[in-house]
Amino acid sequence: MFRILEKYLLASQIHYLLLEAPLISQKAKAGQFVIVRVSEKGERIPLTIADCDSKDKTITLVFQEVGKTTCMLAAMNKGESLLDLLGPQGNPTQIENCGNALVIGGGIGVAPVYPLARALKEKANIVTSIIGYRSKEHVFWEEKMRSVSERLIIATNDGSYGKKGLVTDMLRELMDQGERIDIVFAIGPAIMMKAVADLTRAKNIKTIVSLNSLMVCSMGMCGACRVEVGKETKFTCMDGPDFDAHQVDFDLLMKRLDTYKAEENLGRDPLFSNGDSSGG
Numbered sequence: 001m002f003r004i005l006e007k008y009l010l011a012s013q014i015h016y017l018l019l020e021a022p023l024i025s026q027k028a029k030a031g032q033f034v035i036v037r038v039s040e041k042g043e044r045i046p047l048t049i050a051d052c053d054s055k056d057k058t059i060t061l062v063f064q065e066v067g068k069t070t071c072m073l074a075a076m077n078k079g080e081s082l083l084d085l086l087g088p089q090g091n092p093t094q095i096e097n098c099g100n101a102l103v104i105g106g107g108i109g110v111a112p113v114y115p116l117a118r119a120l121k122e123k124a125n126i127v128t129s130i131i132g133y134r135s136k137e138h139v140f141w142e143e144k145m146r147s148v149s150e151r152l153i154i155a156t157n158d159g160s161y162g163k164k165g166l167v168t169d170m171l172r173e174l175m176d177q178g179e180r181i182d183i184v185f186a187i188g189p190a191i192m193m194k195a196v197a198d199l200t201r202a203k204n205i206k207t208i209v210s211l212n213s214l215m216v217c218s219m220g221m222c223g224a225c226r227v228e229v230g231k232e233t234k235f236t237c238m239d240g241p242d243f244d245a246h247q248v249d250f251d252l253l254m255k256r257l258d259t260y261k262a263e264e265n266l267g268r269d270p271l272f273s274n275g276d277s278s279g280g
Contacts, residue, residue, distance in 0.1 A: 024059055047063055062140075095120060102181050117148040135157065186210075197209065227248065
């Protein structure tokens with residue numbers, strides 16, 4: 001059992017969980033994730049590790065209420081425990097001294113971008129961060145991102161906070177100004193990562209994305225998380241979650257992400273839900 005030490009709302013429908021996880025906290029690195037199961041009949045969902053503390057033996061998860069399981073997580077309280085927590089899963093992000101590193105986080109993607117930016121800074125990179133949200137009410141971790149960035153650019157779709165526009169608008173602006181960018185890391189919705197890849201491909205800027213494909217077993221056996229990278233089939237859980245953005249077939253990824261939309265919506269409906277196995 002993995003006890004919840006702290007829990008609170010970071011922004012609209014975005015929650016913070018501090019979990020007691022002695023073994024995971026000793027090994028977790030930027031880019032890795034855990035598989036969470038709330039209850040005996042519950043589904044297994046992947047959540048990126050947003051932070052960890054080996055001394056305190058804790059990990060931090062940040063999640064948004066989207067499907068049934070994340071809504072169940074949101075209903076849990078400090079002192080309660082998760083049934084299962086498997087990790088750290090996936091390959092850590094390869095962190096090197098690249099020079100001028102640009103990290104881009106969209107929405108809930110800001111959470112996993114934080115440990116990535118921190119790791120890049122620790123390797124003496126000059127880190128510029130672009131973080132984007134739908135509106136001011138969804139903004140979180142601004143100060144944490146500022147603490148690990150040489151420069152922080154905040155964008156909101158409606159202009160209610162920071163600059164008005166998408167993260168790709170901010171990226172395009174930097175590129176048009178002739179800013180030196182040696183490498184880009186992007187985490188967020190698939191359509192956002194695709195747009196980032198399209199921009200950087202034209203300038204031949206190395207770009208790494210963390211994919212959010214459907215996942216069940218997290219051990220490369222079920223094939224649910226398969227993606228096409230460089231015209232080869234890869235498993236996000238074992239080969240990723242980081243991939244060369246210019247090699248990813250984002251259209252196929254987005255199509256697969258929509259596979260169970262109807263079932264996910266049904267799983268959130270209390271009139272039809274009978275157990276803990278629907279949703280995401």
